[in-house]
């Protein structure tokens with residue numbers, strides 16, 4: 001059997017159509033402001049992609065590209081200004097930050113109502129309490145993708161490999177809120193294969209190329225590959241992106257997301273959806289999901 005492929009593009013297009021329709025109903029186009037420090041090529045490229053897609057969806061987007069040497073106090077002052085500006089609906093500070101800036105201090109400083117990454121402790125708490133709030137983009141995008149393809153979540157044995165604050169933990173929370181039975185595995189999990197083989201729904205967010213091999217996957221399972229690993233080309237060929245899941249897993253799984261072109265596009269679409277949700281909330285509507 002070869003697994004059904006789950007490309008992100010059609011699901012992202014469906015989400016973006018909804019984003020554009022909701023944005024058009026607001027009194028003014030929602031405004032997203034992104035901040036990045038330094039010139040890490042991956043960060044530059046991600047922020048550029050988000051900026052371009054935001055404009056394409058009818059949102060306003062501003063990027064503050066600050067020098068690597070920006071102090072924490074300067075960054076906090078910028079965030080305070082954005083928090084106070086009623087024309088700004090969503091604020092994203094691209095991670096990772098340089099070592100001299102405390103990620104925690106920055107994430108705590110963003111107004112939770114403008115926190116389109118869903119990383120502020122208030123939004124983290126609301127997620128784990130199962131209450132509406134802004135949700136982290138990659139996990140929320142994964143749930144949208146599963147729903148788009150009609151894949152079940154309720155009652156599924158879900159295994160999340162990875163427990164980061166940006167993917168693994170919030171994904172586990174969202175799956176739990178949707179009535180999956182959730183296990184979270186990590187680098188200290190003994191016999192990872194025994195755990196992953198239990199999964200009907202296996203989500204992998206580790207950052208190790210091809211960590212998950214066919215023998216670690218239950219026949220027919222749905223496999224969500226979050227990993228984005230840049231591997232050097234062979235014999236001077238071009239570098240390319242590959243996931244945390246060995247492509248041979250497609251011979252065992254029932255359905256699988258590609259890398260690139262799987263979860264990545266969902267993350268960006270969900271960021272724009274969160275920006276519209278934030279604008280709706282600030283306009284006094286309900287709008288959290």
Ligand SMILES: NC(=O)C1=CN([C@@H]2O[C@H](COP(=O)(O)OP(=O)(O)OC[C@H]3O[C@@H](n4cnc5c(N)ncnc54)[C@H](OP(=O)(O)O)[C@@H]3O)[C@@H](O)[C@H]2O)C=CC1
Pocket residue numbers: 138161162163164165166167168185186187188189192205206207208211226227228229263264265267
């Ligand atoms: N497609 C998308 O939109 C996005 C993709 N990514 C990609 O997803 C991957 C993960 O990102 P992120 O969550 O930020 O990564 P982190 O490095 O923050 O976390 C990695 C997690 O994997 C665990 N881990 C490491 N090695 C193993 C192992 N051998 N077995 C089991 N668990 C292991 C770690 O465990 P421990 O906690 O014990 O150290 C940790 O919890 C990366 O490739 C990243 O580029 C990230 C964000 C968005």
Ligand SMILES: Nc1nc(=O)c2c([nH]1)NC[C@@H]1CN(c3ccc(C(=O)N[C@@H](CCC(=O)O)C(=O)O)cc3)C=[N+]21
Pocket residue numbers: 045046049092093094095096117137138228241259260261262263264265267268
């Ligand atoms: N505050 C903050 N919020 C984030 O959401 C955030 C962050 N910081 N720091 C880095 C990670 C990573 N991340 C990705 C988003 C899109 C793709 C994506 O679109 N990937 C394409 C490929 C892109 C390429 O070609 O490089 C794909 O998978 O098809 C990947 C990774 C968001 N992150």
